[in-house]
Amino acid sequence: MSTTEHHHPEVHAAPRPPATGLRRLLAPGFLRAIWMMALFFGIGLALVLGIRAIAGWHPLWHWPPVLAVAFLTTMPLGFLAGIGAFDYWTHYALGRPTRPEDHSGHGARSWRDYFRVNTDHKVIGVQYLVTTVFFFVAGGLLAMFVRAELARPGTQFFDPQTYNGLFSVHASLMIFLFIIPAFAGLANYVVPLMLGAPDMAFPRLNALSYWLLPIAGIMMLSSFLIPGGAFAAGWTGYAPLSVVGSDGNIFFQMAVQWAGASSIMTALNFLVTIITMRAPGMTFWRMPLLVWANFTTSLLVVIATPFIAASQFFALFDRVLGTDFFRPESGGYVLGYQHIFWFYSHPAVYIMMLPGFGIVSEVISVMSRKPIFGYRLMALSLMAILFLGFSVWAHHMFVSGMAPWLRVPMMITTLLIAVPTGIKVFSWLATIWEGKLNFSTPMLWALGFLSMFVIGGLSGIYLGAVPIDIHTSDTYFVVAHIHYVLFGGSLFTIFAGIYYWFPKMTGRMYDERLGKLHFWLTFVGFNATFFPMHLIGVQGMPRRVVDYAPEFANWNFFISVASFGLGASTIVFLYNMINSWARGPRATGNPWRALTLEWQVSSPPPTFNFDEIPQVVGNPYEYGVPGARHAVLGEERVEELERVR
Amino acid sequence: MSTADAHAGPPVAHQSSRVSAPVLGMFLFIGSEIMLFGAFFTVYFFARVVNNAPAWPPEGLELPVLVAGVNTAILVTSSFTMHWALQSVKRGSRAGLQAGLVLTLAMGLTFLLTQMIEYTRVGFAPRDGTFGSTFYGLTGLHGAHVFIGLTLLTFATVRAFRGHFTAEHHHGVEIPGIYWHFVDVMWIVVYASVYLL
Numbered sequence: 114m115s116t117t118e119h120h121h122p123e124v125h126a127a128p129r130p131p132a133t134g135l136r137r138l139l140a141p142g143f144l145r146a147i148w149m150m151a152l153f154f155g156i157g158l159a160l161v162l163g164i165r166a167i168a169g170w171h172p173l174w175h176w177p178p179v180l181a182v183a184f185l186t187t188m189p190l191g192f193l194a195g196i197g198a199f200d201y202w203t204h205y206a207l208g209r210p211t212r213p214e215d216h217s218g219h220g221a222r223s224w225r226d227y228f229r230v231n232t233d234h235k236v237i238g239v240q241y242l243v244t245t246v247f248f249f250v251a252g253g254l255l256a257m258f259v260r261a262e263l264a265r266p267g268t269q270f271f272d273p274q275t276y277n278g279l280f281s282v283h284a285s286l287m288i289f290l291f292i293i294p295a296f297a298g299l300a301n302y303v304v305p306l307m308l309g310a311p312d313m314a315f316p317r318l319n320a321l322s323y324w325l326l327p328i329a330g331i332m333m334l335s336s337f338l339i340p341g342g343a344f345a346a347g348w349t350g351y352a353p354l355s356v357v358g359s360d361g362n363i364f365f366q367m368a369v370q371w372a373g374a375s376s377i378m379t380a381l382n383f384l385v386t387i388i389t390m391r392a393p394g395m396t397f398w399r400m401p402l403l404v405w406a407n408f409t410t411s412l413l414v415v416i417a418t419p420f421i422a423a424s425q426f427f428a429l430f431d432r433v434l435g436t437d438f439f440r441p442e443s444g445g446y447v448l449g450y451q452h453i454f455w456f457y458s459h460p461a462v463y464i465m466m467l468p469g470f471g472i473v474s475e476v477i478s479v480m481s482r483k484p485i486f487g488y489r490l491m492a493l494s495l496m497a498i499l500f501l502g503f504s505v506w507a508h509h510m511f512v513s514g515m516a517p518w519l520r521v522p523m524m525i526t527t528l529l530i531a532v533p534t535g536i537k538v539f540s541w542l543a544t545i546w547e548g549k550l551n552f553s554t555p556m557l558w559a560l561g562f563l564s565m566f567v568i569g570g571l572s573g574i575y576l577g578a579v580p581i582d583i584h585t586s587d588t589y590f591v592v593a594h595i596h597y598v599l600f601g602g603s604l605f606t607i608f609a610g611i612y613y614w615f616p617k618m619t620g621r622m623y624d625e626r627l628g629k630l631h632f633w634l635t636f637v638g639f640n641a642t643f644f645p646m647h648l649i650g651v652q653g654m655p656r657r658v659v660d661y662a663p664e665f666a667n668w669n670f671f672i673s674v675a676s677f678g679l680g681a682s683t684i685v686f687l688y689n690m691i692n693s694w695a696r697g698p699r700a701t702g703n704p705w706r707a708l709t710l711e712w713q714v715s716s717p718p719p720t721f722n723f724d725e726i727p728q729v730v731g732n733p734y735e736y737g738v739p740g741a742r743h744a745v746l747g748e749e750r751v752e753e754l755e756r757v758r
Numbered sequence: 759m760s761t762a763d764a765h766a767g768p769p770v771a772h773q774s775s776r777v778s779a780p781v782l783g784m785f786l787f788i789g790s791e792i793m794l795f796g797a798f799f800t801v802y803f804f805a806r807v808v809n810n811a812p813a814w815p816p817e818g819l820e821l822p823v824l825v826a827g828v829n830t831a832i833l834v835t836s837s838f839t840m841h842w843a844l845q846s847v848k849r850g851s852r853a854g855l856q857a858g859l860v861l862t863l864a865m866g867l868t869f870l871l872t873q874m875i876e877y878t879r880v881g882f883a884p885r886d887g888t889f890g891s892t893f894y895g896l897t898g899l900h901g902a903h904v905f906i907g908l909t910l911l912t913f914a915t916v917r918a919f920r921g922h923f924t925a926e927h928h929h930g931v932e933i934p935g936i937y938w939h940f941v942d943v944m945w946i947v948v949y950a951s952v953y954l955l
């Protein structure tokens with residue numbers, strides 16, 4: 114692994130001297146985390162037993178609250194305290210003087226610095242990406258198990274309960290631990306650079322929001338270990354199944370809280386950074402579309418995520434405290450879960466897509482050497498999706514038995530939302546039109562996204578129409594739809610982003626041949642796996658069931674074989690990334706000849722991004738426009754300032 | 759910043775908005791909190807209105823409207839003392855700051871204790887039907903927020919007594935203050951819908 118280049122070695126405060134002996138137990142780090150986890154676990158346990166004793170609830174020892182509080186709340190808090198995520202605030206709370214000029218926790222001098230609480234947005238971005246790719250691989254392996262089971266009708270390897278756990282954990286990891294945070298990771302790295310800011314607005318909050326992720330991911334995976342098995346109610350965790358099912362559901366409900374808290378903190382951080390830290394001259398209408406995309410996404414996160422947090426709290430309380438929120442037998446409103454869940458989770462599909470729109474806009478404009486077509490409309494359509502996204506949630510509930518009058522309004526808003534999405538698709542096409550295309554790996558992913566996402570959008574329109582949805586609800590048609598939008602859509606854009614910014618992040622170039630091989634293997638494998646699902650879905654093969662009717666055997670065998678090929682393509686990706694990071698050829702500061710600010714500094718950028726804050730003078734996408742400039746730095750900046758004066 | 763010491767740390771970020779970052783951050787966080795309360799109100803609405811609950815509160819249960827009303831008055835007053843603390847530090851009066859914070863803390867604690875005593879005496883538990891669930895849900899969520907607010911105020915108080923904060927630099931008072939006002943306003947909404955409606 115490469116170490117970050119020293120731009121100005123004198124910038125750093127001297128690194129903390131390594132602690133020795135007993136002091137190592139007190140210095141922030143994994144050692145301190147171990148005993149603090151034990152300590153906090155004890156506190157949690159005492160809390161549960163104490164409250165149960167005072168309230169007179171029997172039996173005193175009851176697994177669900179012990180799991181929820183001691184294992185899944187206070188112990189992780191102990192971990193965070195141990196690694197030092199709260200050190201600054203403890204310091205503050207005790208009334209000690211603060212030292213804002215202390216940058217000892219900032220930047221990476223060796224690979225070890227990636228394994229501690231680090232306040233540099235670039236380090237955090239890489240931490241995010243490596244962690245999320247880890248969970249992507251874990252979630253992918255679970256999918257391989259699912260496909261192995263489905264290769265033939267009947268039950269082969271897993272009993273139904275285990276099978277349900279497999280696809281539930283698969284989907285939850287992919288959504289909460291991969292797609293959403295991988296976008297946050299890319300944006301963490303890129304957004305401050307694009308804005309001409311030295312870091313995010315709240316670097317310590319940023320560090321904390323990263324460290325919540327491994328906690329959430331390990332929580333989901335470890336639910337396999339408890340008696341009763343993993344949570345098995347799907348990534349949607351519908352009540353009452355998630356209330357009466359195995360205690361593994363507690364792991365899901367708590368992991369969602371941790372991942373959700375992480376998302377909200379990051380989103381606040383992005384919003385504040387984008388609003389208050391733009392370089393001079395960087396008006397909203399000069400921001401790159403990636404910044405716009407993360408701005409709207411962050412608004413969605415801040416507004417919607419509390420709803421999923423609440424839905425999981427209610428389901429958790431129903432189990433742990435015996436409340437009746439979703440228990441129909443004692444007056445609870447069971448459909449309430451779905452309403453509250455989808456009020457978050459439909460906007461969440463845009464949380465999983467809008468940042469990708471931003472990435473694709475960057476890549477397509479740069480690789481076509483043309484200004485983005487309809488820049489303002491691109492930004493405005495993001496905002497339109499933001500607002501419309503809150504008015505469509507019940508299209509996931511057409512067959513749930515909800516109030517029938519809700520159906521048609523929800524159908525209309527659902528179909529309306531295709532309009533701003535369509536605007537974006539046509540803008541990208543118009544940008545490519547007559548461009549000077551550079552078919553590099555990121556561009557291939559972007560074009561792959563464009564074509565696959567349109568297919569996913571079209572099946573979305575089918576599903577949005579009530580009569581068709583009633584026929585295809587809970588069939589493989591829905592599975593095909595979500596994979597065309599999330600895999601062919603979101604995941605393809607994440608790959609586009611990773612390849613596009615790889616030289617910036619590592620200072621090295623990836624292997625273009627392997628990159629292209631990865632793309633084509635994935636593209637073919639993806640279509641071979643998921644396209645047939647449309648067909649068997651329309652014919653009525655139900656989703657989320659371990660067994661199926663023999664008439665679907667041939668297609669399923671084909672799909673399983675294709676999916677193993679698809680899974681194997683990831684090996685090419687991992688090999689390319691690791692190998693190129695270690696010994697790829699050195700990358701220049703601006704290998705794509707892009708105009709946006711992150712490419713105007715060295716690769717990787719200096720610790721504080723810029724020596725002086727750049728001056729923004731024009732639009733970010735004026736490719737092929739003679740003499741056009743987005744920003745001026747260094748000497749030029751001084752001249753420009755004088756000229757303006 | 760002169761070029762000589764530009765190398766001693768990050769370049770000073772350009773401030774592109776009139777609001778300061780921590781204040782904006784707190785407002786956005788409050789937006790998120792309002793949504794969280796919104797979800798709790800939604801489930802309350804489902805249980806009471808959508809499900810057509812026959813009697814609310816169910817036969818034989820009664821909420822201590824008056825005691826909670828007095829408690830509401832205490833919490834609302836604490837918003838004024840909080841405001842006074844902030845105005846004092848802006849005028850440079852440390853004594854006013856300290857007194858304001860201590861009074862606010864005391865009233866907040868009183869509120870929380872009263873609430874806990876109320877829990878032991880209302881005569882129903884979270885597991886007693888949707889009425890119990892939503893009552894404890896909303897008041898408990900709010901109580902947790904009072905607790906967070908008090909924690910933040912404790913930080914501010916400790917620092918106020920240790921000589922921090924000046925007429926120019928007092929974000930550490932202002933921001934917990936904003937949060938505290940939010941907690942108070944939210945209580946009025948919770949009180950009105952749970953106890954009065």
Ligand code: HEM
Binds near residue numbers: 463571577591598
């Ligand atoms: C034109 C745009 C879209 C429309 C009209 C649309 C419509 C729908 C509808 C009606 C359903 C419900 C199907 C059912 O359960 O019977 C659905 C499911 C789903 N959609 Fe979309 N969608 C669109 C775009 C997207 C995007 C962009 C994403 C994510 C990036 C997405 C992710 C999902 C997911 C994850 C589900 C499955 C939820 C579950 O597990 O039940 N959709 N879509």
Ligand SMILES: [Cu+2]
Binds near residue numbers: 462508
């Ligand atoms: Cu939806």
